[in-house]
Amino acid sequence: MKLVAGLGNPGKKYEATRHNIGFEVVQSLAREFASSTGRLKFEGHLQECLVGTEKLLLLMPQTFMNLSGRSIQQTMDFYKISTDDLLVVCDDFHLPLGTLRLRPAGSDGGQKGLADTxxxxxxxxxxxxxxxxGPVPEEWNPADFVLGKFTxxxxxxxxNQVTRAHQAVQTWAEQGITLAMSQFNGGPPEAG
Incomplete structure (x- = not known):
């Protein structure tokens, strides 16, 4: 069993904001693979699904971004999931819009939900x-930018980016992070 935690903020006020793109990826996976609407558990919205032969838990912490790790920790403890079987999906305003960056480890890069995890x-x-x-326009405060909506x-x-991220998570679940990184890291494929 593996856990995919998409980060964001709960509530209507934050729907479709830049900070909630992690939620959008999890919701995309749930639409394709989950057989039920899920439930509130471990301070998050939790759904189970099957991707190929791999059982996945899809989690959207409802703790607000900066406390995401609390919900992830509770879920991992209950299901006895190791960190090897966890994938956190989140926004990054340091990367240009459309870019995906999958990594097996590293710093939080200033992403507060990842930092808390x-x-x-x-x-x-x-x-x-x-x-x-990203990028964050010069006249914008980064905190305001991430809570704003896409134009x-x-x-x-x-x-397109959410679709590619959905495919990257699916590849990670079925075939591992190395293949997923080689196929999906970078910007969108060139048209034509």
Whole structure:
């Protein structure tokens, strides 16, 4: 069993904001693979699904971004999931919109939900899939930027990015992080 935790903020106010792109990836996976609507458990929205022969738990922590690790830790403890079987999906305003960056470990890169997860689990050996939402315009405060909504011009790019992230998670679950990194890291494939 593996756990995919998509990070974001709960509630209508935060729907479709840049910070919630991790939720969007988990919701995309749930639409394709989950047979039920899930339930609130471990301070998060939790769904079970089957991807190929791999059982996946899809988690959207409802603790707000900066406390995401608490929900992830509770879920991992209950299901006895090791950090080797965890993938955190989150936004990254340091990466250009459309870019995916999958890594097996590393720093939080300033992403508060990932930072809390590393703190809660007491290790940075956590696979993460970052979705670029940047760059932050010079006149914007990064905190305001991540809580803003994508522009109408950005929405098509975001849909494509979420689709690619969905495919990257599926590859990670079935075939491992090395193959997923080689297939999906970087910007969108060139058209034509």
């Amino acid at each position: 590393i703190r809660q689990l007491k290790t940075d050996q956590i696979a993460r899939l970052r979705l670029g939402i 109408s011009q950005e929405c098509k790019e975001v849909r």
